[in-house]
Amino acid sequence: QDAIDRKEKRSETFKTAVHGLEMDTPVLKTEELGRRAPQWVRDNLVTMCMRCKETFNAITRRRHHCRACGYVVCARCSDYKAELQYDGNRLNRVCQECYLFLTGQVVLEDREGKHKGILEKGxxxxxxxxxxxxxxxxxxxxxxxxxxxxxxxxxxxxxxxxxxxxxxxxxxxxxxxxxxxxxxxxxxxxxxxxxxxxxxxxxxxxxxxxxxxxxxxxxxxxxxxxxxxxxxxxxxxxxx
Ligand SMILES: [Zn+2]
Ligand SMILES: [Zn+2]
The missing domain is CATH 2.30.29.30 (Pleckstrin-homology domain (PH domain)/Phosphotyrosine-binding domain (PTB))
Structure with a gap:
C-alpha cells in the first residue's frame, strides 16, 4: 500500500507540474464509471474524504483514490474492489458509492444533472x-x-x-x-x-x-x- 501511495504521489506531482494549478477536475458521467479512466482529484485540493467528509491526516486517515470516480477518499470509504472495464475488468480499489453502482445495487444520482445536491440533506x-x-x-x-x-x-x-x-x-x-x-x-x-x-x-x-x-x-x-x-x-x- 505504501508503494502504491508513493506512486500516486509522484503521478500527482507530475500532473500538477504539467497542468499548473487548475482547480476543476472533470467529473465522469455516471454511465462512464468503470468504462473510462477518471482524472484523479488531486490530493492537495481536498482536506476531507470526499465520501465521508472526515478530515485527512498523515497517520490514521490517509488519502486514497477511487479508480472509478477519481475521488480522494479515506481507506474506510475505499475498502472495496470492483472490476473496471477500462482496466481489462481487473479488480481495482473503488469507493463505496462506485462499488454499489458498479455492482448494480443502487442507482446513483446523476452527479452532473438537475438532481445535483439532492443528497445534501442532513x-x-x-x-x-x-x-x-x-x-x-x-x-x-x-x-x-x-x-x-x-x-x-x-x-x-x-x-x-x-x-x-x-x-x-x-x-x-x-x-x-x-x-x-x-x-x-x-x-x-x-x-x-x-x-x-x-x-x-x-x-x-x-x-x-x-x-x-x-x-x-x-x-x-x-x-x-x-x-x-x-x-x-x-x-x-x-x-x-
Ligand atoms: Zn468512486
Ligand atoms: Zn471516507
Missing amino acids: AAEISGKSLLCSSLQLLDKSGKGGMRGWFVIPQDDPLVLYIYAAPQDVRAHTSIPLLGYQVRDLSQGDSRHLFQLAQSRQVHTFVADTEELKQRWMKTMARCAAGITPPEEEGEDADS
Whole structure:
C-alpha cells in the first residue's frame, strides 16, 4: 500500500507540474464509471474524504483514490474492489458509492444533472420530520453481505428513500426514487426479516431488525411507491 501511495504521489506531482494549478477536475458521467479512466482529484485540493467528509491526516486517515470516480477518499470509504472495464475488468480499489453502482445495487444520482445536491440533506434533520426512519441493511446481489445504514423517507419528500451510512451523516450516501416500485415480502424460507423493492430490472433487498419494523417499512414504501402520501400519524420515529 505504501508503494502504491508513493506512486500516486509522484503521478500527482507530475500532473500538477504539467497542468499548473487548475482547480476543476472533470467529473465522469455516471454511465462512464468503470468504462473510462477518471482524472484523479488531486490530493492537495481536498482536506476531507470526499465520501465521508472526515478530515485527512498523515497517520490514521490517509488519502486514497477511487479508480472509478477519481475521488480522494479515506481507506474506510475505499475498502472495496470492483472490476473496471477500462482496466481489462481487473479488480481495482473503488469507493463505496462506485462499488454499489458498479455492482448494480443502487442507482446513483446523476452527479452532473438537475438532481445535483439532492443528497445534501442532513440525516438527523430529515429524520426528525420523516414518514419512517430506522436502521436497515441493504443486501448486495449475492444476498450474503451488504451495507447497514440509516434509512429515511422524509415527510416533505415522500417519493424518495434516503440512505445514510450513519444517522448523523450530513450527506446521504444515496437515494432511491420510490415511485413505481413494487414492494415484496421475502420472508419465506429465510429467518431474516427480508423485503424487496422491485421495478423492471432494478431490485433492492432490505433486512429489517424485527418483523414489526419490516411491516412498517413495507406499508410505508408501498404507499409512497403508489404516490399516496401517508397521513401524519405514521410519521413517528421507528425507534420510539
Ligand atoms: Zn468512486
Ligand atoms: Zn471516507
